[in-house]
Amino acid sequence: MTAVKPDRTRRLRVLRRWALGLLLGALALFLVAAAHDFAGPWAWVGAFAEAAMVGALADWFAVVALFRHPLGLPIPHTAILPRNKARLARRLAEFIRDHFLEAEAIVRLLRRADPATWLAQWLSDAGNSALLARQMTVLLQQGLALSDDRELRSALRAALGRQLQGMDGARWVGSILALLTEDHRHQTLLDDGIQRLRRWLDGEDTQSLLADQIGAMLERAYPTLFAWMGTVMDPATLSENLARNLVKAAHQLLQEIADDPEHPRRLAFDRWMQDAILRLQTDAAFQARVQRWQHGLITHPAAQAYVDGLLGDLRSWLETDLQRPDSRLQGQVQRLSQQLGLFLGEQPALRDALNGYLEDSARRLAPALRDGLAQHIEATIHAWPDKDMVRLLEEGVGTDLQYIRVNGTLVGGMIGIAIHALALAVPLLI
Template identity: 45%
Template sequence: MANPEKMLKLARMKTLATSLLVAVVVILIVARMQGWPWVAAFAEAAMIGALADWFAVVALFRHPLGLPIPHTAILPRNKARLADNLAVFIRDKFLDTASLVARMRAANLAARLGIWLQEPKNATLLADRLGLILAQSVDFMDDPRVRRLFLHALRRRAGAMDMGDSVGRILDALTEHSRHQALLDEALNKLAHWLNEPGVKQGFAGMIVDVAGKEYPKVVSMLGLVGISPTELGDKVATGIVAGVNGLLDEIASDPAHPRRAAFDEVIARYIQRFKHDPSFRDRVDQVKREFLAHPAVGTYLRELWDELRDWLGRDMAKPDSHIRRRLASAASALGASLATNPALRDSLNERIEHIVESLAPEVRDSLGGHIASTVRAWNDEDLVREIEVSVGRDLQFIRLNGTVVGGLIGLALYAITHLFA
């Protein structure tokens, strides 16, 4: 629907231009009757100029007087070409990739974002908006149909995943540059610390005494006869076991070429090859994965986990002092401060934005150009004419006014020249 105010202004200009045409016609008639040749020359030329410009202006939008005169109703007749040309003009002049990237670079969006986020009210505003999106997302996911679809999609994607190949690739990455040996060193260190804890030795000792008492009761009773306490013997045996294991762990940890390390390498390499190239082994891994995903307990666990997460988010977002919103605001402020004080971070963010624009601009500009062309093509002819006429028609009426006045002056000048030379 065209703007009513613009339509009113257009109607007034049309009335003014038409009134001026009627006025020069009346002046022409009176001048002819009164014998005023100079006035008649002006009025006649002004009338011709007004009619010619009226025809030209009307021919842009419709057929003058409804007559199918060739090369009139230019806009509706050429709507398709107009739509394509308009789309190409906007696409090539406003949305070309180089211009967009240059505008992004000149705008320095990272610096502006840093300044904006340093204002506490802006950081809070961003946190509130993100919290609202999060809450709405939770409400959306709470729909039973969406939740079922989500869980089904999750299981389907997990089921389609090649676990053998994925695990093989992960192990391959972990073993590159002997990274797995560093993990082994950390594991040996943790195991040594655990074995040296008093409670571990006592646990071993108690376990030895219990097993010996159950399996070899006569031997344990004979120890009492010779003056040896089972508990004391258990402590000594446990201490010996721990010392022996610690000694082995120390040897492995201090010797990069230790045979146990080589054996560890062989085991890892063998499993990597089986994960990547052994069809039967990969089938067994995939079967375990399918059985795990199909187990009812997995679905129950995922649903319960989602319900707990949803309830916690709902309770927190309902609080005036929401923990999530506070953390979001704090993170936004920290990001603003970092952007303000760290030029490298600003440059990095600006580069990422430029890369995103470069990658998306061709697709966006083509899609937008196509959208503009299809939208204009789909417009009703009357709607198109009305919208364009309301937008520029008032200025076109000035052409009629100027044509009337200028035509009259030209007619008067021609009349004077002809009489001068006569």
């Protein structure tokens, strides 16, 4: 339960002492008046004191009866609030539900508040955007500190596995290839590949590599012939000549393919692409092979090690960056939030749309929320111990009730004087 503020408790005690002091003062006046046999002016004092005590005691009884049995006696219709706690909880919950949580009331509140404009102004302020960035940084740091690397790695592997397992890889690749073949875009890619291959073949390093490979291949495959030819010319020169001739022949073939849109190799590339697309989209056996490849990728140790390393690198970067005074991530969040606020402030249509969405959401969610909140209020009050509920209510509204006791004492005394005056006047009027 919510604790009552100490100053309210002290004020209640002071007012209780005032009310008790007035009662004791009235009793003292009554005793003094009785000592003078209520003679002369003391009759008026006695009348005041007697009525004041009656008023004080009556109001004390009424105030105490709200919260407990007066003097601990089980007098009927006392301890009203504890006895009716269930009904009080239900009535309070219904009152809040029907008057504060009604859908249109919430919509009117949202309309007056204009939350989109407030959000735009709040985010546009540099201090607020910096505060938001700092709080998000703290939350992220706490999340990293509390997280378990093993659980994160396992969850990430499982999530990626589910995504790959549920993906139809064959059809997906077939769709990409089909997109590449639209408007002969794959031929453009082929032309680009031809040009890149020609530039690679023209490189000195490439030709030297080819020459070395050709020499090594001839020496392994034809050692006798290679040794005999070595007596005629230098083997390195022979390998270089062969490499240049191969490059020249490859250049010629690549140029022919590049210049002729109907070249057989280009048409064969077309047929290969179409056949691959058809198999990927319709061939069950081929699709099954792709599916097995997907499963192998999921379970392959290298793939799992890659995922683990990726997560570890990301975590390490985040921890290092978030500890820096000039955190890049925090700076990005601050800039993005401030830019969002400025953008939202310049777009009245967007603000109206956001407010409209919030109002529509309130209309949809209010019925369920209002009933749920009403049940929560009722259950919470019903679960309060009676003593705690009495203490909370008494200290919350008890100050006003003590004023009733004070007023009852004073007003009762004035009524006593009026009754005494009327008693003296009646014989004179008869």
